[in-house]
Amino acid sequence: MLIFFGILIVVACVLLGFFVLVQNPKGGGLSGSFGGFGNQVMGVRQTTDVLEKGTWILAAAIAILCLTSAMFVNKGAGSVQKGQSVTEQTGGAPAPASAPAKLPTPQQQQPK
Numbered sequence: 001m002l003i004f005f006g007i008l009i010v011v012a013c014v015l016l017g018f019f020v021l022v023q024n025p026k027g028g029g030l031s032g033s034f035g036g037f038g039n040q041v042m043g044v045r046q047t048t049d050v051l052e053k054g055t056w057i058l059a060a061a062i063a064i065l066c067l068t069s070a071m072f073v074n075k076g077a078g079s080v081q082k083g084q085s086v087t088e089q090t091g092g093a094p095a096p097a098s099a100p101a102k103l104p105t106p107q108q109q110q111p112k
Contacts, residue, residue: 005069009062016058023051 001072002069005065005072009065009069012058012062012065016055016062019051019055019058023055024048
C-alpha cells in the first residue's frame, strides 16, 4: 500500500511541477524582457484560471497523500509493542551485552 501512495505522490509532484512551469508569471520579472509575445498566442485569461486551480488542487492532494501514507508506515520490527515489556518480547531474558576484550596488563606480560 505504501508503494501505491509513493507512486501517486510522485505523479502528483510531476504534474504540479508541470502546472507551475506552464503558468503565466504574474510579476513580470524576466518574461517582460523577452518580448511577452506568449500572451497573444493563447487565451491567457482562461488558462491561468485552470492552471491556478490545478496547482492548488495538486498541492492539497500531495499534502493529503503524504499525511495518509504515514498511517501505513511500519513502525519497525524492533519497537516495543503497547502493553509488553522488552523482556516479554525477547522471551524472558534480556540480550547479553558484549564485553570488550581484556588486554593484558604490563604486570601480566613476561619479559623474554
